[in-house]
Amino acid sequence: MLEGKAVIGETDMLQTMQQDALNLASKALDFFDVTEATDIARFIKKEFDRTHGPGWQCIVGTDFGSFVTHCCGCFIYFCIGSLAILLFRGSPPP
């Protein structure tokens, strides 16, 4: 487990779900190197699809900006170690 603590930058998510996200990111960093951003993103997204329903999107990296539309209550942006992680559920098609 990482010694570093995660810092939440922005969120619209239940506390328990937030904790899930942080735990998963920490677990992913045990499995993968920090340079394997896509594998980390895949790990987190797939687990959230499984436990919280489909439609999650996950972005991981050291240098990015984004602008997204997300479902109510399904958004978190946080930093852990040297990485920034954005996890959200996009709006379902009309």
Add this chain to the structure above:
Amino acid sequence: MLEGKAMVKETDMSPKMQIHAMASASQALDLYDVYDCISIAAHIKKEFDSVYGNGWQCVVGSNFGCYFTHSSGTFIYFALETLNFLIFKGTSS
């Protein structure tokens, strides 16, 4: 307009939509500094929402990886100048 040419890395968009994506990115780079990734992403996403309907997502930067599900025909990943651009419409299925 930028002298640099955009390079498509991955896409399943129609050619017309691809051109629109790259033109929108180029326009955003005229309006904003390359360090202002969020404003650039916002510009492109809002353009796509207004022209092709809501639900678009846009990521801009020089170092990121991601994993997502997208609607068919609504995905493009390209490089322009020093930045990489990812545009897609998310879906739940």
